[in-house]
Amino acid sequence: MESLINLVSEHREMLYFVILSVFVGIEVIGGVPTVLHTPLMSGANAIHGVVIVGAIYVMLNIDPSNVFALVLGFLAVLLGTLNVVGGFVVTDRMLEMFKKK
Amino acid sequence: MESLINLVSEHREMLYFVILSVFVGIEVIGGVPTVLHTPLMSGANAIHGVVIVGAIYVMLNIDPSNVFALVLGFLAVLLGTLNVVGGFVVTDRMLEMFKKK
Amino acid sequence: MKSSLLEICYLFGSVTFIVGLKMMGNPKSARRGNLYAAFGMVIAIFGTIFLFEKKDHAGNVDTAFVVPAMVYYLIFGAIALGTVIGWLTAKRVQMTKMPELVSMFNGMGGACAALIGLMEYQHNLDSTGALAAIIAGMVIGTVSFSGSVIAYLKLNGTMNKPIRLPQYNIINTIFMISLVAFGTWMVMMKPDNMAILYALFFAAIVYGILFTIPIGGADMPVVISLLNSFTGLAAAFGGFLYDNKIMLTGGILVGSAGTLLTLVMCKAMNRPLSNVIFGAFGATGATGDREMSGNIKDINVSDTAVLMNYSKKVVIVPGYGLAVAQAQHVIHELEMILEERGVIVKYAIHPVAGRMPGHMNVLLAESNVSYDKLVEMEDINPEFTSTDVVLVVGANDVVNPAAHNDPASPIYGMPILDVENAAHIIVNKRSMNAGYAGIENELFFNPKTNMLFGDAKTVLTKLVAELKAL
Amino acid sequence: MKSSLLEICYLFGSVTFIVGLKMMGNPKSARRGNLYAAFGMVIAIFGTIFLFEKKDHAGNVDTAFVVPAMVYYLIFGAIALGTVIGWLTAKRVQMTKMPELVSMFNGMGGACAALIGLMEYQHNLDSTGALAAIIAGMVIGTVSFSGSVIAYLKLNGTMNKPIRLPQYNIINTIFMISLVAFGTWMVMMKPDNMAILYALFFAAIVYGILFTIPIGGADMPVVISLLNSFTGLAAAFGGFLYDNKIMLTGGILVGSAGTLLTLVMCKAMNRPLSNVIFGAFGATGATGDREMSGNIKDINVSDTAVLMNYSKKVVIVPGYGLAVAQAQHVIHELEMILEERGVIVKYAIHPVAGRMPGHMNVLLAESNVSYDKLVEMEDINPEFTSTDVVLVVGANDVVNPAAHNDPASPIYGMPILDVENAAHIIVNKRSMNAGYAGIENELFFNPKTNMLFGDAKTVLTKLVAELKAL
Ligand SMILES: NC(=O)c1ccc[n+]([C@@H]2O[C@H](COP(=O)([O-])OP(=O)(O)OC[C@H]3O[C@@H](n4cnc5c(N)ncnc54)[C@H](OP(=O)(O)O)[C@@H]3O)[C@@H](O)[C@H]2O)c1
Ligand SMILES: NC(=O)c1ccc[n+]([C@@H]2O[C@H](COP(=O)([O-])OP(=O)(O)OC[C@H]3O[C@@H](n4cnc5c(N)ncnc54)[C@H](OP(=O)(O)O)[C@@H]3O)[C@@H](O)[C@H]2O)c1
DSSP, X not given: OHHHHHHHHHTHHHHHHHHHHHHHHHHHHTTXXXXXXXXXXXXXXXXXXXXXXXXXXXXXXXXXTOHHHHHHHHHHHHHHHIIIIIHHHHHHHHHHTTSOO | OHHHHHHHXXXXXXXXXXXXXXXXXXXXXXXXXXXXXXXXXXHHHHHGGGHHHHHHHHHHTOOTTOHHHHHHHXXXXXXXXXXXXXXXXXXXXXXXXXXXX | OHHHHHHHHHHHHHHHHHHHXXXXXXXXXXXXXXXXXXXXXXXXXXXXXXXXXXXXXXXXXXXXXXXXXXXXXXHHHHHHHHHHHHHHHHHXXXXXXXXXHHHHHHHHHHHHHHHHHXXXXXXXXXXXXXXXXXXXXXXXXXXXXXXHHHHHHHHHTTTOSOOOOTTXXXXXXXXXXXXXXXXXXXXXXXXXXXXXXXXXXXXXXHHHHHHHTTSOGGXXXXXXXXXXXXXXXXXXXXXXXXXXXXXXXXXXXXXXXXXXXHHHHHXXXXXXXXXXXXXOTTTSOOOOSOOOOSOOOBOOHHHHHHHHHTOSEEEEEEOHHHHHHTOHHHHHHHHHHHHHTTOEEEEEEOTTOTTSTTHHHHHHHHTTOOGGGXXXXXXXXXXXXXXXXXXXXXXXXXXXXXXXXXXXXXXXXXXXXXXXXXXXXXXXXXXSOOOTTOOOOGGGGSTTEEEEESOHHHHHHHHHHHXXXX | OHHHHHHHHHHHHHHHHHHHHHHTTSTTTHHHHHHHHHHHHHHHHHHHHHTOOOBOTTSOBOTTOOOOHHHHHHHHXXXXXXXXXXXXXXXXXXXXXXXXXHHHHHHHHHHHHHHHHHHHGGGGTTOHHHHHHHHHHHHHHHHHHHHHHHHHHHHHTTTOSOOOOTTHHHHHHHHHXXXXXXXXXXXXXXXXXXXXXXXXXXXXXXXXXXXXXXXXGGGHHHHHHHHHHHHHHHHHHHHHHHTOHHHHHHHHHHHHHHHHHHHHHHHHHTOOHHHHHHOOTTTSOOOOSOOOOSOOOBOOHHHHHHHHHTOSEEEEEEOHHHHHHTOHHHHHHHHHHHHHTTOEEEEEEOTTOTTSTTHHHHHHHHTTOOGGGEEXXXXXXXXXXXXXXXXXXXXXXXXXXXXXXXXXXXXXTOOOOOGGGSSEEEEEESSSOOOTTOOOOGGGGSTTEEEEESOHHHHHHHHHHHHHHO
């Protein structure tokens, strides 16, 4: 119990960060009209492509003699880019059509 | 310029904290019906009474031979309590009347 | 261990503040939200007292340190006294005095922040960051304090004319800049001289007064909401000083929520914030440039009673005059009698009717009017065409058609209640005097309109008696 | 200095994500919001590459370290290739294939998170915290990946029957618990053996498949939204691992927003999430227990054309069949011809019409239907009483009165479009087959209803031709 309490208190910065972000995430979505669910889903989809930042970081720290790791890293960056670029572009395409004509 | 950048980066935890809290504060109020403006204002009023925590902290660290400081501290805790208790009670009184009858 | 537990108390408290504020945004959950936040606050306060650990400058716990019993007595004494006074005041105050009370409690919070600054200044002369937080918190808290006192006096009626120095806008701006410069200088120079700190303190008091004094009494709700967010900011600076997370979350939340609420109120009044603070609205007696023409028709109480008795649907438009006359109970009586006679009665609630957002709702809720009879502007406006009688009680600006018709009018563009669409309009007020915006009202000259002069409470009491006799 | 700048890039990016997501919640600002978030992402990506500093375990910068040129080539190569493929796919895909595309891109993100886990495992065997983040991120990312692939295949029609092992609920639950236990064990024991890690990886792939496979194709949007928030969570775990703030904010934002969106969708369909995941909805062919009775009346295209031509107001109810038949362009043509003839035409958009939230809006917007002609359910429902002709095109469940009348029906309680209040109802579909919920529709037996059988595109094209000839 005591160690749990200490653990929580040690990571309190992180905890506040997580809690506040969760609130922001929830609040930001609340009350979105049904019309926008699909583009919103696809926009959020593009945003989690931020995982590519991790993939790039792995690549930059990689041991260049490890070919297998290089291949995996290349793949990770490629897939991440697909998620990011595809996600944002497709969202933009959808939203472009939502204009009042 | 460089020192500014370093300052920002050093306090980044704090910055994220502030930015996220501001977003939460704004989001939480958005779309409140006019009917609730008064109780909401008074509820928020009670919450900033949390400044009493600082006043108590000052008191606990006080030099007990400094009578002037003791008086100021006593006053600070008193005023803080007024803000907190009065704020929450008056808000509750208002909201009690909002029930559908 | 103790301080870890304290951190958890603070985390819990912060979450209750967020969740509580969120819940306060919905009529169904608002009351529980307030209680949650209050509960979190109690946890945070008692945690602070009972989980206290003295720390030296390096952050190590000084286990030898014992807080003198006398200090505990003082703390508990202050809390007990504050609780009793706060509780009784809050329970006893009349519902119409809410704005005063809120501004009062807000001032207390600001003063608390200011006192913390006064006490901490000399202990933190070695750190620029801490000093900046102390000075900022003290100045903002003080401005909020003295501003709230003025707001209180104005709402109270003690100080009922806006007092304006010539060129007050320029004077205030210069004063503000000097105050900021003074504070910055102190943070830079760190003078170890309490007299200088007190000088800053008094300057802040004066600024708070100068800031609030030129603003008309009726704009006070907006000002209070603004000062509210100032106090929040002051609390947040306290949080920076002690790296105290709950003061930070609580302060920032209220600071940002209060700022937004202020803007939302201004929007509901259709005026920019700058106009509230710097404008001379309502005081110069700005009038639209149209001449009013036409006749005014009186009506007496018994005719009104007959007219209402044989209506199908009556809409009551309450305004500031209803609050002043304390006529909320008798209007509810009127409503019940009419309902008994089979008349449909609704209240049309304009967002800025009265002198405080939601003023009418609070007032009518106090006198037990059912919440679902209070219809908001957007929802009631289409209903006026099917309304037989509109009874305007002490309202003026919120039914002034100049908002639609007269681009020169100071209220032009404000959404109003379209009472002109009803078959009959009866307006109760004491005279032909203008309302808050200081402008004439064409509605009173409308052929459909009948004026029922007199104090709202007196007139309505008579009306109820007449109706009972019918 | 470099890493300080990088932190500022991340801070900036995080703010664009929040602001962007917020703006995406409003039709007016949605497009700009998406671009802001994309811009923040670009800044974050290039910041990561150009402001990189190698750090040793203690966090000190290793100034001697130079990233080999080959690594840069690979990174830029991957980004360039990904950009080209992603861009072209996104630009070329048909609007009706949106759900597939979103699930595809979501799977890519999950796979990216999984690969990071595979690469980082052996470098972090000394830290329980890091290992926990790696394992959690990898498992969640992998589940999201394989689940998305299945969702893609289902939406695509390649795998069009829900495949159910007997007792799949129990099997899946046991599998999930084992997976969690396996992961926890690895975090505890830290086995320095890649084979074990791969075993976990493959187990996660299998679980993702098992999780998604029993769910009906039409529930895929909900599943994708859920997997979306899984990938967000996986990205957040990456953020924990590297103490990388933008991965944290981005991941948590999408994780929580995605979860809420999932629940909002379920609510719009009037089904709890558990029912979507565990339920056998639509597959057991659940029908209400009422027998349908009455006659069915046919109508032909020319009679329909005449009826519409002489109407004052026509409301079109589009449904899934419209999307399948790709009839969005011809329906817009129909609308324009009718408007030319002075008929008021509106579209009634049910929130869950089609197979994806907002499906109809996207579809009709594609064919240039003006946004203000698309009326949401709550707003159009009161209008049906004043409507001459309702034309239901390929919709079924969203107009099924069983939702109001039949407590035994699986869709009982779902809000529907009250087309029965209109003077004439014309339903276009190919047969008397049921829709997604697998139930019969009493509306088709309503005396006011005429069935216009045939493929939506074919029938509407003929209808347009007839109208032109009139
Ligand atoms: N609600 C808010 O948040 C808020 C905040 C700030 C400003 N305001 C402003 O306040 C105004 C509110 O409009 P309103 O229509 O409610 O009020 P109003 O325009 O101020 O008019 C009130 C009327 O009540 C009459 N009255 C006063 N005492 C009375 C009594 N004892 N019995 C009967 N009548 C009495 C007055 O006329 P007699 O003197 O002839 O009796 C006066 O014309 C708006 O201009 C709004 O912008 C509102
Ligand atoms: N929107 C969402 O987010 C979402 C997500 C998951 C599930 N759902 C569910 O999907 C359903 C949506 O309702 P809905 O009314 O749009 O669709 P529906 O109830 O599935 O009915 C679609 C109808 O279109 C007809 N159809 C198919 N192809 C056609 C063609 N080429 N030409 C003409 N008609 C054609 C079918 O009848 P024939 O075979 O006789 O032609 C079918 O009855 C709801 O039950 C909802 O809960 C929606």
